[in-house]
Amino acid sequence: MIFSVMASGTTCRLLQRRLSSTVAAATATRPSMAELRGRRSEVFGREQARQRALYPRIEKIEVQLHGPGLDGTTLIMNKGLSTPLSCAKHLTEFHVTDSAVAMVDGELWSLHRPLTRSCSLSLHSFRDADPALVNQAYWRSCASLLGQVMETSFKDDFLVELLSAPELPVTSGAFCHDVVLDPQLDSWLPTEESLRSLSRGAQQLIHQNLVWEPLEVAPPVALEVFSHSRFKQEEVEKMAAESPQGNVTLYRCGDHVLLSAGPLVARTGLCNQYEVTAVHSLGSGPGGLQRRVQGLSLPLQLQAHHTVWRKLRARAEKQVGVPVAPEASPPPPDAPTPISDPTPSATPSV
Known part of the structure; x- marks a missing residue:
């Protein structure tokens, strides 16, 4: 009986060590969050460079500006390279620092998205009459x-x-x-x-x-x-x-x-x-x-x-009114105790 108990305890310890080794191996093979971010940014940069290479020859486009004090202003910009922010830099520092988004031919447009055709452009900020x-x-x-x-x-x-x-x-x-x-x-x-x-x-x-x-x-x-x-x-x-x-x-x-x-x-x-x-x-x-x-x-x-x-x-602080997933079932009695500090000292401590 004593041998049986000892054998059982030894088996349990062996199983725990094997499980720990399996978890450690899985953790070692999966990419870290930093590696994932690096890979995603690399693919983004590669595609960005490919798209920019589609415009090897500089072509000019006309951008008609609209807005307070800008109506009737026309800028000659570079197709596929110039952005609404590029246009803002031809105006004043106020337009560069205050603008949040642009409107291009009636379509909401990022300030950093290249312009690919002659168009009308207006710059918008939080100070707009209708923001x-x-x-x-x-x-x-x-x-x-x-x-x-x-x-x-x-x-x-x-x-x-x-x-x-x-x-x-x-x-x-x-x-x-x-x-x-x-x-x-x-x-x-x-x-x-x-x-x-x-x-x-x-x-x-x-x-x-x-x-x-x-x-x-x-x-x-x-x-x-x-x-x-x-x-x-x-x-x-x-x-x-x-x-x-x-x-x-x-x-x-x-x-x-x-x-x-x-x-x-x-x-x-x-x-x-x-x-x-x-x-x-x-x-x-x-x-x-x-x-x-x-x-x-x-x-x-x-x-x-x-x-x-x-x-x-x-x-x-109140939960916003959007569809939510079903409520989780109550944790079992032997649920692990709360983790108090999952973050490194080099980053914000959560």
């Missing part, structure tokens, strides 16, 4: 920034799967991004300090004044970019099916590449007050435990008194 389209692009950009923060704030050996960033009106009170964290973090419970740490991560990206570079690509290119994300590949196929041209638009911010359903503002520096306000559990989904991360922000040109900001923040 609805600019505000929506800003809200979408803030949600994209939130996804970037979530992907870069944890230790590199924790995988973070970015799901969708639901299109929400500014009147919803918060923007959001859905994510699935590494299974090792399923028991992680965000604290106020965690939210402050994520907010500091966003502020770091804002202070870097990074450009949101747009690139319209065919689905195969986007599928290569997101070859390690089944969810993103499905999102690519869905967006391509809904696009009249059958293409999708990628954006690169630093080394972070993302999909977007619409234009983003020119740069992260246009954000000012920015806080990550809440992390809500959406329950179990196909990829694991899904969470909805929410935030609140105001652009550089608009600022709120701290008392008003506190009221806005309290509203932004």
